[in-house]
Amino acid sequence: MPRRPAGAASPRDFVHLRRDSASGIEAVTARFLGHAYDMHHHDEWLVGVTHEGVQDFYCRGVRRQSTAGRVILIEPGERHDGQALQETGFRYSMLYLPQGWLRDAMGGSDAGIGFRRTLADDRQLGGAILAACRAIFHAPSPLAVDATLDGLVEGLRHHLGVAAPGPRADGGPEVAERAMAYIRAHAATAFGLDDLTRAAGAADRFQLARSFRRRFGTSPHACLVEMRLAHARALLRAGVPPAEAALAAGFSDQSHLGRWFRRAYGLTPAAYRTGRTNVPDAAEALD
DSSP: OOOOOTTOSOTTOEEEEEEOTTTOOEEEEEEESSEEEEEEOOSSEEEEEEEESOEEEEETTEEEEEOTTOEEEEOTTOOEEEEESSTTOEEEEEEEEOHHHHHHHTTSOOTTOOOSOSEEOOHHHHHHHHHHHHHHHHOOOHHHHHHHHHHHHHHHHHHHTOOOOOOOOOOOHHHHHHHHHHHHHTTTSOOOHHHHHHHHTOSSHHHHHHHHHHHHSSOHHHHHHHHHHHHHHHHHHTTOOHHHHHHHHTOSSHHHHHHHHHHHHSSOHHHHHHHHHOOOOTTGGGO
16 A cells, blocks of 8 residues: 555544564555545555445456455455545555465465455455454564464465365374463463464464364463463552553553453453552553
């Protein structure tokens, strides 16, 4: 997406971009009320989902309109533009997938693959795109980003004309046990699925995920969050301020802890600390 000249955008237009350093994938979330961008192309594979409004664009010789929930699929080199058809504009999220990353994700070769259509009605893939965008923007942990990207890969196979891999031998319970031991030992540090796969001795990330879920009934990332929350809760009970507890438990910052804490327990870390220790926290409004 070309950058708009300073002062050219409406005050209510916005474009936010974040790059995942490990994969090289860029995530964009944007809203436009009128003209969005002129005809151009990208070297990456583009996969996006419209959240609201009508996203009008020209691609493959036809003008197309994407509405809420529809998925946009554009190959490297395909020229396209963008504009709103309604005064209320449109809002969307988009991932820019490097060719090398997608090639590796599809088994090491991109010969013969391509998007069958430019617009698709695929709620599951739309959800996977949004989940990956959120993970890249919030950067909660490499493990969380990797998990959402694996979900994206599985959702893209059908649209790229790539068959799912053949059945893999499932790893035994020892694979899951080694993964759990690694998570416990590194819960407060940043690590990705590749690190965990190597430590567990799994054949690949997908074998690891299946073995782990069969043994523990959840995903490695969900287990890591539970461990971090338990550690943060213990620190808060001991009177540690939420900001310090967040970093010590492995969360990126206090707001990151706050989001997960409210989801798990229905209250903020500061409120929990106050209730358990009778020590009010002046920074509670920050949670």
